[in-house]
Amino acid sequence: MTRPPGRGRVSRQDSPARQDPAQMATSRASQSAPARPLSPALDKTFKVGLVLKGLDGILEVAGGILLLFLSPHAIEHIVRALTAHELSEDPHDFIASHLLHTAGHLTTSATLFGAVYLLSHGAAKVVLVALVLRDKLWAYPWLIALLVAFIGYQLYQITAVSFSAGLTALTVFDVALVWLTWREYQSKRPPRHHGARAGRRA
Secondary structure (H helix, E strand, O other): OOOOOOHHHHHHHHOOOOOOHHHHHHHHHHHHOOOOOOOHHHHHHHHHHHHHHHHHHHHHHHHHHHHHHOOHHHHHHHHHHHHHHHHHHOOOOHHHHHHHHHHHOOOHHHHHHHHHHHHHHHHHHHHHHHHHHOOOOOHHHHHHHHHHHHHHHHHHHHHHHOOOHHHHHHHHHHHHHHHHHHHHHHHHOOOHHHHHHHHHHO
16 A cells, blocks of 8 residues: 555644744743843842841840840930930920830830840841841742731831831831842742753653
């Protein structure tokens, strides 16, 4: 029997499963390519923001340690000494009078809660910032989660408790740092299909 000419050849060429190797490589590269790294300006901004957040964490730890060892009466005495000059010039100074009012209503339980709050949050910030600066990829999502939790709490304070321009500025800063951290994480994270392919080969 004679086979019709070109039959098998046509079926192989017209099969939808067969594609040009160059096109397949291009599509795979486009799907697995990581996000572009941050520009030099954004990368510098990201690192400066991390350093500032780390310094903020150090200050929180220092404040928490002070609250552990100072009684409410001692705190009120220190605040009175620090605000005496400002209040002598302007008895209605908002910041000084607010600090003095807050210090006068402190209790032992309140200072203990403040100490635990500052120590835990400050230590978490310092540790995660240090790990991210050392390019530990697993620390990036944890830092983002911590910052998102802070943002949620700060938004609650701004909208439900009392508006604060300083807290609003801090929230904007944290939102920007979350975006920069996410972009940096996406640019450094290895493509997923590489790990899956290596597992199949093994």
